[in-house]
Amino acid sequence: MNPRLYSFIGGDTGPLAVIACKTLIGEPLPVVSHLEIQQGDVATVPHGAQWVLHGATANVRYTTSAERAQLEARQVALGRPEATYGALIPIRKSAAWWALAQDERRAIFEERSRHTTVGLKYLPAIARRLHHRRDLSTAEPFDFVTLFDYPETDASAFEDLVAALRDSEEWKFVEREVDIRFERR
Amino acid sequence: MNPRLYSFIGGDTGPLAVIACKTLIGEPLPVVSHLEIQQGDVATVPHGAQWVLHGATANVRYTTSAERAQLEARQVALGRPEATYGALIPIRKSAAWWALAQDERRAIFEERSRHTTVGLKYLPAIARRLHHRRDLSTAEPFDFVTLFDYPETDASAFEDLVAALRDSEEWKFVEREVDIRFERR
Numbered sequence: 001m002n003p004r005l006y007s008f009i010g011g012d013t014g015p016l017a018v019i020a021c022k023t024l025i026g027e028p029l030p031v032v033s034h035l036e037i038q039q040g041d042v043a044t045v046p047h048g049a050q051w052v053l054h055g056a057t058a059n060v061r062y063t064t065s066a067e068r069a070q071l072e073a074r075q076v077a078l079g080r081p082e083a084t085y086g087a088l089i090p091i092r093k094s095a096a097w098w099a100l101a102q103d104e105r106r107a108i109f110e111e112r113s114r115h116t117t118v119g120l121k122y123l124p125a126i127a128r129r130l131h132h133r134r135d136l137s138t139a140e141p142f143d144f145v146t147l148f149d150y151p152e153t154d155a156s157a158f159e160d161l162v163a164a165l166r167d168s169e170e171w172k173f174v175e176r177e178v179d180i181r182f183e184r185r
Numbered sequence: 186m187n188p189r190l191y192s193f194i195g196g197d198t199g200p201l202a203v204i205a206c207k208t209l210i211g212e213p214l215p216v217v218s219h220l221e222i223q224q225g226d227v228a229t230v231p232h233g234a235q236w237v238l239h240g241a242t243a244n245v246r247y248t249t250s251a252e253r254a255q256l257e258a259r260q261v262a263l264g265r266p267e268a269t270y271g272a273l274i275p276i277r278k279s280a281a282w283w284a285l286a287q288d289e290r291r292a293i294f295e296e297r298s299r300h301t302t303v304g305l306k307y308l309p310a311i312a313r314r315l316h317h318r319r320d321l322s323t324a325e326p327f328d329f330v331t332l333f334d335y336p337e338t339d340a341s342a343f344e345d346l347v348a349a350l351r352d353s354e355e356w357k358f359v360e361r362e363v364d365i366r367f368e369r370r
Contacts, residue, residue: 002324041322056320061246065286101250102291135241135320137226139187 001040004056006131008088008145009036011049016086016182024166026092026176029141035088035182037147053090054138055131055145062109067116074123078149083127086149087158088180090142097173098134113168122161125154142176149184186225189241191316193273193330194221196234201271201367209351211277211361214326220273220367222332238275239323240316240330247294252301259308263334268312271334272343273365275327282358283319298353307346310339327361334369 010018010029014036021031030050045052060068078086097105109115119128129147133140150158162179165171195203195214199221206216215235230237245253263271282290294300304313314332318325335343347364350356 002320002322004320005322054322056322058320059283059285059290060287063286064288068286098244100244101248101253102245103249105244106287132320135187135189135243135317137187137190137239137241137322 002056003040004058005040005136006055006057006145007038007040007042008053008055008090008147009038009042009046009049010034010051010053010180011036011046013046013048015184017185018180019183020179020181022179024177024179025174029090029178029180035180053133053142053145054136054140055133055142056136057129058132062106063116067110070120071116071123074120076124076127078127078129078147080127080149080151082151083149084184085152085155085158086147086182086184087162088145088147088182089162090145090176090178091174092141092143092176093173094175108170108173113165113170115165115168115170118161118164118168122154122157125157126150126161187241188225189243190225191240191242191330192223192225192227193238193240193275193332194223194227194231194234195219195236195238195365196221196231198231198233200369202370203365204368205364205366207364209362209364210359214275214363214365220365238318238327238330239321239325240318240327241321242314243317247291248301252295255305256301256308259305261309261312263312263314263332265312265334265336267336268334269369270337270340270343271332271367271369272347273330273332273367274347275330275361275363276359277326277328277361278358279360293355293358298350298355300350300353300355303346303349303353307339307342310342311335311346 010032012033014034016035032050127149131145134143195217197218199219201220217235312334316330319328
């Protein structure tokens with residue numbers, strides 16, 4: 001098993017209680033009441049699960065050395081005790097995005113959409129882990145699954161962050177996006 | 186199933202007859218007499234198979250738009266009738282490589298190792314298809330599997346190509362490499 005693989009299970013049990021689920025672009029994902037996140041694959045799909053998404057953490061694809069130094073100086077890991085709120089946001093990008101060359105994707109991602117620059121403004125309040133699925137063996141409905149957590153006091157900052165990204169040129173290439181908010185009780 | 190996934194089966198049957206197998210760096214792969222390449226995963230491992238490698242074709246990771254235009258003007262697909270010779274070269278890169286930022290990997294790959302520039306010199310004689318495995322669900326022994334084919338008259342050009350790449354700075358990050366040559370009879 002790939003040690004960087006995670007499974008995201010939506011169903012009627014799990015340690016994360018879903019408090020909102022909104023499909024922003026494309027086909028909806030069935031609404032569930034709970035989320036469970038497991039490292040590795042799931043051997044058997046838990047009873048009551050509506051869906052299982054997969055993704056693997058990977059090397060950075062656009063971040064430069066200078067940008068990474070700024071990120072590493074400020075970013076925090078998921079799971080801080082005070083970070084009782086969070087979001088699971090699976091997205092799929094269009095065929096047009098994946099057909100672009102590396103410099104074209106980089107230019108849209110950062111020079112024009114300021115993805116990293118925007119994200120930096122919300123560190124260390126908001127923790128984030130990105131999972132890729134494009135190269136997984138299985139056909140998966142989303143290209144990326146990003147998991148966030150934050151303290152209740154930073155909930156409005158999180159709204160500002162996702163609004164800024166959704167307003168960017170990069171997001172014109174997003175053809176499916178679901179935003180699932182949860183509370184760790 | 187990921188439609189971009191391929192399986193590379195080494196065993197005692199298959200349409201490609203192995204004519205040489207050399208481990209250049211790291212742990213050897215068991216020597217086999219034949220290769221078979223299947224699109225998708227293998228439902229059951231064929232009788233006599235010694236190993237099955239996997240990889241998925243993916244978006245370009247370093248190629249710029251200008252470089253891609255040059256590649257697309259010259260490159261050919263695998264499977265030309267005259268391309269009866271070929272190579273399957275699985276490699277794994279080191280943790281140090283994967284820990285580099287995107288601009289650092291790009292600088293080593295092209296500005297310092299001239300990976301694309303070197304490859305362009307051998308087009309359209311040598312056809313190539315790159316498969317990634319880093320994000321596959323399963324733990325795989327190699328990061329990339331590259332498949333090449335070429336006419337017998339270009340066999341020495343192929344030796345020049347792999348020698349140039351192996352002499353590059355990029356190859357200092359390769360920690361496992363096996364070079365399996367085959368003939369399609």
